[in-house]
Amino acid sequence: MAMDKYEVVFISNPLIGNLVPTVEFSRHLTRHDPRFSATILIITVHERIIVNLYTQSLATAASHSQSHVNFIHLPTVQPPTRYQYQSSLGYTSLFIDKHKPHVKHAISTLASTTSVAALFVDMFTTSMIDVAQDLGIPCYLFFASPASFLGFMLHLPALATQLAADFVDSHSGLIAPKDSAIELIVPTFSKPLPPSVLPSSVLKRNKDGYFWYLEHARRYTETMGIVVNTFLELEPHAIASLSISGLPPVYPVGPILDHAGASQWHTDGAQLHDSIMEWLDQQPPSSVVFLCFGSMGSLKGPQLREIAIGLERSGYRFLWSIREPPKGKLDLPGEYTNVEAVLPAGFLDRTAGLGLVCGWVHQVRVLSHQAIGGFVSHCGWNSILESVWHGVPIATWPVYAEQQMNAFELVKELGLGVEIRLDYREGSDLVVAEELERGLRRLMDGEDEVKAKVREMKSKSRMVLMKNGSSCKSLASLIQEISGRIQGLKKDC
Numbered sequence: 164m165a166m167d168k169y170e171v172v173f174i175s176n177p178l179i180g181n182l183v184p185t186v187e188f189s190r191h192l193t194r195h196d197p198r199f200s201a202t203i204l205i206i207t208v209h210e211r212i213i214v215n216l217y218t219q220s221l222a223t224a225a226s227h228s229q230s231h232v233n234f235i236h237l238p239t240v241q242p243p244t245r246y247q248y249q250s251s252l253g254y255t256s257l258f259i260d261k262h263k264p265h266v267k268h269a270i271s272t273l274a275s276t277t278s279v280a281a282l283f284v285d286m287f288t289t290s291m292i293d294v295a296q297d298l299g300i301p302c303y304l305f306f307a308s309p310a311s312f313l314g315f316m317l318h319l320p321a322l323a324t325q326l327a328a329d330f331v332d333s334h335s336g337l338i339a340p341k342d343s344a345i346e347l348i349v350p351t352f353s354k355p356l357p358p359s360v361l362p363s364s365v366l367k368r369n370k371d372g373y374f375w376y377l378e379h380a381r382r383y384t385e386t387m388g389i390v391v392n393t394f395l396e397l398e399p400h401a402i403a404s405l406s407i408s409g410l411p412p413v414y415p416v417g418p419i420l421d422h423a424g425a426s427q428w429h430t431d432g433a434q435l436h437d438s439i440m441e442w443l444d445q446q447p448p449s450s451v452v453f454l455c456f457g458s459m460g461s462l463k464g465p466q467l468r469e470i471a472i473g474l475e476r477s478g479y480r481f482l483w484s485i486r487e488p489p490k491g492k493l494d495l496p497g498e499y500t501n502v503e504a505v506l507p508a509g510f511l512d513r514t515a516g517l518g519l520v521c522g523w524v525h526q527v528r529v530l531s532h533q534a535i536g537g538f539v540s541h542c543g544w545n546s547i548l549e550s551v552w553h554g555v556p557i558a559t560w561p562v563y564a565e566q567q568m569n570a571f572e573l574v575k576e577l578g579l580g581v582e583i584r585l586d587y588r589e590g591s592d593l594v595v596a597e598e599l600e601r602g603l604r605r606l607m608d609g610e611d612e613v614k615a616k617v618r619e620m621k622s623k624s625r626m627v628l629m630k631n632g633s634s635c636k637s638l639a640s641l642i643q644e645i646s647g648r649i650q651g652l653k654k655d656c
């Protein structure tokens with residue numbers, strides 16, 4: 164008897180933090196069950212150099228390997244005009260929405276030769292749920308952020324009522340509680356959330372980003388299931404509180420990581436990357452602190468100078484990734500041509516031998532090196548999972564998106580991180596040198612309990628993917644759900 168075949172299609176927000184885990188999940192699924200093959204629909208944004216390097220590498224990878232994952236680059240569309248949006252999420256959401264006809268065409272073409280079992284959207288491509296509904300294809304959500312934040316999104320409509328009643332617009336442009344005792348209760352967090360850790364788009368209630376947060380959250384409930392890149396042992400409270408009747412079932416299948424990481428596709432400056440690894444080879448175990456602020460993170464001159472002073476005062480060995488702030492509102496950070504100019508005079512000479520300053524770095528490779536003893540991170544979820552996988556404790560320095568909430572969860576709920584700040588964001592007070600120095604001392608020389616927990620979570624993060632591990636079982640349930648639904652549809656025909 165011929166084996167059933169299941170073709171699944173993915174469409175992701177074209178950013179590293181969303182697209183890479185989506186691609187890795189499609190690989191994980193198709194490797195796990197040979198009945199599945201996947202097609203990833205790629206949205207192109209010409210300005211995003213790093214993302215384009217990644218997507219160009221995907222076609223080569225697909226042609227060289229035995230992979231069951233294919234890639235279709237969608238035709239480009241006109242971006243929304245600047246009168247149509249107020250925030251970068253507004254821009255992204257409208258821009259993605261404009262791809263609907265191309266997505267419909269691509270899936271219809273696929274469906275003419277094979278049966279399409281599912282469309283997976285991600286946290287910001289929810290307008291494609293319309294396409295799935297039009298074509299009668301079951302739609303699922305692939306969520307690349309933690310279960311705690313998924314719960315926040317699902318709870319947002321209820322929270323909006325409280326935000327309207329208990330908060331006022333402050334002069335900083337962010338809303339502030341009418342009373343300092345006001346707490347936010349979100350079921351996926353075991354502790355009340357301080358309003359200061361909410362995403363900026365939610366705190367700027369009068370901008371379109373807030374509308375889009377609500378709109379995406381509303382649409383999550385229209386899907387048949389939500390796949391989350393997390394695992395039960397990491398977020399037990401959050402995952403348990405998501406099994407509420409009326410919500411789509413949640414499948415924690417992580418940690419899904421790109422273990423080869425950027426070294427496979429960001430080959431510019433390969434020599435420089437090799438020299439970083441050679442330098443790490445010469446450092447004692449767990450002696451180097453690594454600082455990196457994500458694919459979209461870049462701090463301004465005054466903040467960079469405070470970090471430099473703090474590093475120098477602390478005396479720790481360091482590897483520090485610095486990126487130049489984006490030139491245009493919608494661009495991503497780039498590489499400095501002369502980084503010395505933004506650092507205190509003589510910093511690079513004084514710290515030669517003690518530390519290295521670099522631009523885009525092969526983060527996973529760095530985190531896997533035994534010389535790394537701590538990670539000052541912006542708390543993007545992929546970075547957290549990578550750090551846990553390699554057993555490296557984090558000191559939290561969130562910058563954008565949901566990172567403040569991730570930092571809160573890591574430090575206050577899970578005990579897996581050391582606090583530098585939980586609520587830093589653009590426009591915050593500077594983290595001054597002394598504050599960083601104190602954080603580094605706790606990260607590198609204190610907090611044995613945090614280090615022990617991180618070591619324990621490292622081994623759990625590997626076990627869950629093995630046979631009978633919680634994420635492996637969850638993937639099996641998802642496969643059962645997708646294949647069962649298709650079998651059911653076939654019987655009905």
Ligand code: UDP
Pocket residue numbers: 179180181183424425455456457458459460484522523524525526527542543544545546547549
């Ligand atoms: N990354 C990297 N080098 C850098 C910055 C980031 O390899 O210099 C990778 C990092 O390993 C992670 C991803 O980019 O896999 C960033 O995802 P995350 O969710 O942590 O943050 P985002 O960039 O989405 O804010």
